[in-house]
Amino acid sequence: MSNFRFGRNTPKEIDDSITNITPLNTKNSRNSIWRQFEKFCGERKYVFDGNTSTEKLAFILKDWGYNMKKVDGNDYKEAVIKTMWNVTAKQLQELYFNKFGIKFDPFVDLEFKGSRNARDAKRRNLQIQPEKRKTSSSILTLEEYNKILKIYNEDTPDGLQKMFFYVAGLELAWRGCEGVNVTIKHFKEESDNCGLPTGRIEYNCIFSKTAQGGSHKLTDSKWLATNTTDPRICPVRLYKKMLSKRGKHITTDRLFLTPNPAWREPSSVGWFKNSPVGRNEMGKWTRTAAEEIGIDIKKKKISNHSLRSTAVSQLAKAGVGEEQLIKITGHANTFSIKPYLQLDGDHHYQMIDKLRANSTAMEESNNKSTNCAPSALVQMSKNIVTTSPSTQTPVNYYNCDKSRRIVVVVKEKCPIDSSEECEWCASTAGECGYYAAAAAAASKRRRSTSSGEGRKRL
Incomplete structure (x- = not known):
């Protein structure tokens, strides 16, 4: 049994354990991206030292974000642009903090906004090209x-x-x-x-x-x-x-x-x-x-x-x-x-069939409602009379069943005198609340006239 209660791991062993958390393929990917960035900076004569300002670093990342290329000179896919820029920015941030004690955040700081915008602009340009867009693995039926x-x-x-x-x-x-x-x-x-x-x-x-x-x-x-x-x-x-x-x-x-x-x-x-x-x-x-x-x-x-x-x-x-x-x-x-x-073909057709079936059901429901005799609720608005603000002409409100809306009528004579159909839905007697209301009003008017009460407007 050890005489020591606590562990005896050295700082190097602790650092190695921290490093081992990162998967090997992630390490290889980061190293590959950094090597390409170093080659890019070598061609541009960019130098990284403690005297390099953050404004200069922002310019370098801006240049890198828009001008990175494959070895053969072709563009990467748009999603690769994002990954490579982000990995590079993160490694550059860590390099300057660990080596020079300089802190900056390329993902938030305002002076790096142009760098981020250059990356996004490059991605947008590539997204126009179908072969440069990110594509997901297709499903199997x-x-x-x-x-x-x-x-x-x-x-x-x-x-x-x-x-x-x-x-x-x-x-x-x-x-x-x-x-x-x-x-x-x-x-x-x-x-x-x-x-x-x-x-x-x-x-x-x-x-x-x-x-x-x-x-x-x-x-x-x-x-x-x-x-x-x-x-x-x-x-x-x-x-x-x-x-x-x-x-x-x-x-x-x-x-x-x-x-x-x-x-x-x-x-x-x-x-x-x-x-x-x-x-x-x-x-x-x-x-x-x-x-x-x-x-x-x-x-x-x-x-x-x-x-x-x-x-x-x-x-x-x-x-x-x-x-x-x-x-x-x-x-x-x-x-x-x-x-x-x-969505595969079958799944898409299932959804479309449900949409079409719902549309058909609504149409059938509307047709059934127009074939019913007007209820008391439908006719309840027949006696509501007001005046139009602009013309001061008597205005009557009736319910037109088929169009499912209240019809505003500005007329001096009953429409039953000139037509036997509703002018808004072409329904006949017994099928439309508007027609029924108009017919009832016309009948009342005729009775009033015959009894000497005078002709009244609707």
Whole structure:
């Protein structure tokens, strides 16, 4: 037992631990962007030292934001412009604080507003060009997804892994690169209070893009459930079969392994080698499968991330709410799932059919209302008489049923004398409150005239 209560880690060890929090691919990306920025500054003869003013730094970032190019001289996609500028600005900010003790914020300070505007102006110019816009991975229709599953044989190392990848990738809504980092430690068979298996397997990758740990939350668990309808694509069964094919020589805990070409040989060590599938190799799985079933991958962007887009779109199509969707996808909020909500043809027609059906129902309801005899409520305005402010002419208010509005009539004689139809909706007697009111007024006028009371205006 140690004689020291507290840890004895040195400052260097602590700094190394802090550095290790950042994923390796993020470090590589930052280093690549900074190297390009240094080359840009070298061509422009820009120098970074303690005497460089923030106004000069703002000008450099302004120049960089609008004039950054690929190695071949072509423009980046518009989303790349934003990423590269932001990463560069952040690294420049850290460089000046750590090396010279100079503080500035390129993302907020007013003197850097022109730099930010140059970045945004460049992005806007590129957004006009379709090939420079950011495009999301296309969804797969259920028919296409099922075709992909049918081309693989689970009795082969490659087929077994890919079948599980496509089933689990859809049901767990995996991100494009998530499958590469999955380990067997991320899965745990669920048991009830009596210790009996429930038929579900819990999946939790602990850390993710939106759950980085430390001061941030960890990922929430998801579950693979037994598929009793179609056992062939049951993720629980496929997962257990994959584990059973891992030989004793396997020491890595990564789930997806490199298939052994000699797996059929009697002297073979097993189905898989003791090495994970490469990131680049695995990144082509869905794209290659889509091309194999006849999808034109030049017109549609298909990637492993398409499984995630497909999961969200199909669940939304089935009526699953946004709160449930972010529970499955692991997004931080409902706004983040909007790029995944892509309408396929069937989903779009469902929505349009509902819109058209609602429009038809309203029209039928209006037609029924015009065929009903005027109620007392409809005729209640027939005795309301006022005068027009401009003409001081008697004004009568009547309800026209078909047009569903109050009709303002400025007339000296009853319309029943000159027409047997409502002038506003062409309805006949008994179908329009306006006509009924006018007819009643005309009848009253005639009776008054015949009794010597004199002719009255409406």
